[in-house]
Amino acid sequence: MSTVEQAIVDRGADRRPRRWHILVFLAPAALVYTAIMILPLIETLRLSLFNVKDGQSVFVGLGNFNVLFGDPRWAASFWNALRNNFVFFLIHMIVQNPIGVALAALLSVPKLRFGAFYRTAMFLPTLLSFVIVGFIWKLILSPIWGVSPFLLDLVGLKSIFSPWLGKPGTALIAVSLISVWQYVGIPMMLIYAAMLNIPDEVLEAAECDGVTGWSQFWKIKLPLILPSIGIISILTFVGNFNAFDLVYTVQGALAGPDGSTDILGTLLYRTFFGFQLQIGDKSMGATIATVMFLIILTGVCLYLFAIQRRMRRYQF
Amino acid sequence: MAKPTASPLRTGLVHLALGAYTLIALFPVFLVVINSFKDRASIFRDPLAIPTPSTFSLIGYNTVLTQGDFVLYFQNSFIVTAVSIFFVLLFGAMAAFALSEYRFKGNTLMGLYLALGIMIPIRLGTVAILQGMVAAGLVNTLTALILVYTAQGLPLAVFILNEFMRTVSDDLKNAGRIDGLSEYSIFFRLVLPLVKPAMATVAVFTMIPIWNDLWFPLILAPSDATKTVTLGSQVFIGQFVTNWNAVLAALTLAIVPVLVLYLIFSRQLIRGITSGAVK
Numbered sequence: 378m379s380t381v382e383q384a385i386v387d388r389g390a391d392r393r394p395r396r397w398h399i400l401v402f403l404a405p406a407a408l409v410y411t412a413i414m415i416l417p418l419i420e421t422l423r424l425s426l427f428n429v430k431d432g433q434s435v436f437v438g439l440g441n442f443n444v445l446f447g448d449p450r451w452a453a454s455f456w457n458a459l460r461n462n463f464v465f466f467l468i469h470m471i472v473q474n475p476i477g478v479a480l481a482a483l484l485s486v487p488k489l490r491f492g493a494f495y496r497t498a499m500f501l502p503t504l505l506s507f508v509i510v511g512f513i514w515k516l517i518l519s520p521i522w523g524v525s526p527f528l529l530d531l532v533g534l535k536s537i538f539s540p541w542l543g544k545p546g547t548a549l550i551a552v553s554l555i556s557v558w559q560y561v562g563i564p565m566m567l568i569y570a571a572m573l574n575i576p577d578e579v580l581e582a583a584e585c586d587g588v589t590g591w592s593q594f595w596k597i598k599l600p601l602i603l604p605s606i607g608i609i610s611i612l613t614f615v616g617n618f619n620a621f622d623l624v625y626t627v628q629g630a631l632a633g634p635d636g637s638t639d640i641l642g643t644l645l646y647r648t649f650f651g652f653q654l655q656i657g658d659k660s661m662g663a664t665i666a667t668v669m670f671l672i673i674l675t676g677v678c679l680y681l682f683a684i685q686r687r688m689r690r691y692q693f
Numbered sequence: 694m695a696k697p698t699a700s701p702l703r704t705g706l707v708h709l710a711l712g713a714y715t716l717i718a719l720f721p722v723f724l725v726v727i728n729s730f731k732d733r734a735s736i737f738r739d740p741l742a743i744p745t746p747s748t749f750s751l752i753g754y755n756t757v758l759t760q761g762d763f764v765l766y767f768q769n770s771f772i773v774t775a776v777s778i779f780f781v782l783l784f785g786a787m788a789a790f791a792l793s794e795y796r797f798k799g800n801t802l803m804g805l806y807l808a809l810g811i812m813i814p815i816r817l818g819t820v821a822i823l824q825g826m827v828a829a830g831l832v833n834t835l836t837a838l839i840l841v842y843t844a845q846g847l848p849l850a851v852f853i854l855n856e857f858m859r860t861v862s863d864d865l866k867n868a869g870r871i872d873g874l875s876e877y878s879i880f881f882r883l884v885l886p887l888v889k890p891a892m893a894t895v896a897v898f899t900m901i902p903i904w905n906d907l908w909f910p911l912i913l914a915p916s917d918a919t920k921t922v923t924l925g926s927q928v929f930i931g932q933f934v935t936n937w938n939a940v941l942a943a944l945t946l947a948i949v950p951v952l953v954l955y956l957i958f959s960r961q962l963i964r965g966i967t968s969g970a971v972k
Binding site for chain 2: 396398399401402403405406407409410412413414415416417418419420421424476479480483484486489490491494495496497498499500501502504505506507508509512513514516517522523524527558561566567570611615619621622625626642645646649650659662663666667669670673674677
C-alpha cells in the first residue's frame with residue numbers, strides 16, 4: 378500500500394502543481410448541469426425499463442415499450458400522438474420555413490427603408506409566451522367574437538369560416554399554423570443573417586454575368602444559405618417534438634377535439650402527471666419521454682452526420 | 694432582364710409584402726390590447742374599433758387586479774428569471790473561461806459534454822427531475838425552478854461565451870499574470886468586463902424561454918404562492934374564460950412586460966442573432 382502511495386507522490390512531483398483554479402471555474406456549471414439535466418435524463422431512460430408490480434419496482438426490459446406500441450389501451454393514443462406530431466412538424470417545414478426565407482430575402486434587399494422596423498415587428502410574436510399566443514388566437518378564431526368572419530368578409534371569403542379549432546379535421550392544422558405565426562421570426566432572422574454574410578463580390582460577379590433578381594436568388598443565394606436552412610430544420614424538429622405548451626393552452630390537456638391535436642408532449646403530460654380520471658404513471662411517462670428522446674436524438678444525429686457534412690462544401 | 698438597381702415598382706412590391714406580413718404579426722396583439730380597454734358590449738359590437746370615451750372601460754383590469762394575484766405572479770417570475778440569469782451568466786462564463794483559456798486533459802470532451810444540452814431538451818428528464826425535487830423537498834419552491842432553468846441555460850451560455858472569450862487578447866492576460874494577478878482576478882477583472890456585450894446577448898436568449906415557460910411551473914411549482922406569471926395567467930384565463938373583459942385585460946398585462954423589455958433589448962437581441970451567436 379505504501380509503495381502505491383509513494384508512486385502517486387512521485388508522479389505528482391514530476392508534474393506542474395495541480396491547477397485547482399480550472400476545477401473551481403468548471404465545477405459549478407458542471408455540477409448543476411450534471412445533477413439537474415444529465416442525471417435525470419439518464420434516470421428517465423433507466424425508469425423506462427422498469428415498472429411497478431405489486432407495489433415494487435421490477436425490471437421489465439423493453440416491456441413498457443411493447444405495451445406502448447402494442448397494447449390496445451396505449452397504442453392507439455401513442456400512434457395518434459406520433460402521427461399528429463409528424464403532421465405538426467411537416468406543416469412547420471412547408472409553411473414556416475419558406476415564409477421565413479421569403480421574408481428574409483425581402484429584408485435583405487439593398488438600401489431597404491424601414492428594414493429595422495419590419496424586423497422588430499415581425500419578430501415580436503416569437504417573444505410572446507404560448508399562453509398569450511394561444512389565447513389570443515383562441516379569441517380571434519372564436520365564432521362567439523366574430524372577428525375572423527368579419528375579416529374574411531372584407532376579402533369576400535366569409536363562407537370559408539368555420540370554428541376550425543373545434544373540428545377534429547382542422548384543429549391540428551389550425552394549431553400548427555398558430556405555432557407557425559409565432560415562430561416564423563426565427564427562420565427569418567437566421568436566414569437574414571446568412572444572406573448578409575454572402576460576400577458582395579459573389580453578388581457583383583453574378584450581376585456582371587447578368588444573373589439578377591429571381592434567378593440570382595435561386596442560383597446564387599439559395600445554395601449559399603442551405604447550411605442555415607439545415608440548422609433551422611433541426612431546430613424546428615427538436616422544438617416540434619418537444620412541444621407541449623401551445624396545444625395545452627389552446628386545446629387543454631386532453632388535446633381535443635377527440636385527441637385530434639394530441640402530440641407527444643401532451644401525451645407525456647397526461648400519462649406522467651395524470652389527468653381527470655387517469656392516474657399518473659411514472660414508468661409509462663418515462664417510456665414516452667424515452668421515445669421522444671430517441672426521436673430527437675435520431676434527428677440530431679441525422680443532421681450532424683448526413684446533412685451538415687454534405688452542406689459544408691457550400692461554405693466558404 | 695431587370696436592372697441591378699431596384700426599380701420603384703419592385704421596391705413598392707417589397708414594401709407591400711413586408712408591410713402585409715407586419716400587419717399579420719402585429720394585428721392580433723393590437724386587437725387584444727385595444728379591446729381590453731372597452732366595455733363588454735362594444736367588444737362584441739365592434740371588435741376593430743379603437744376605444745372611445747363612450748366605450749372606454751377598465752372593468753377587466755379591475756377584475757384581474759382584485760381576483761387574481763398578479764402582483765405576486767410577476768414577482769415570482771421576476772425572481773426566478775433574474776436569479777437564473779445571474780447563475781447562468783456567472784457559472785457559464787466561468788466554465789467558458791476554463792475551456793477557452795487552459796489546456797488540460799479532457800478539455801474538448803468537457804466542451805462537447807456541456808454542448809449536449811443545446812440540442813437535447815431538459816424537458817425529457819422531467820420524470821426524474823420531479824422525483825429528485827420531491828426527494829429534496831423542493832417541490833413548490835422557486836428554488837426548484839431556478840435550478841432547472843440554470844441547468845437549461847448553461848449549455849448555450851457556455852457555447853456562446855466560449856467563442857467570445859477566445860477573442861480576448863492573450864497579451865492582456867499575460868500582462869496581468871506578470872503583474873501578479875491571480876487567475877481569479879484575471880477572470881473577474883480583465884476578461885469579464887471585455888465580454889460584457891456577449892453576456893448581454895446570452896442574458897436575452899436565456900431570459901425569453903424562462904419567462905415564457907409553462908411546463909416546469911405547471912409540474913414543479915403549481916402552488917398559489919409560487920405561480921409564475923405565465924402559469925398564473927393560464928389558470929386565471931381558464932377560470933374566467935367567459936369573462937371577456939378579464940381575459941383580454943389579463944392577456945394585455947402579460948404582454949406588456951415582454952413588450953417593454955423587447956423594445957429596450959431588441960437591438961441587442963437582433964444583433965445577437967444576426968451576428969451568428971446562435972449558430
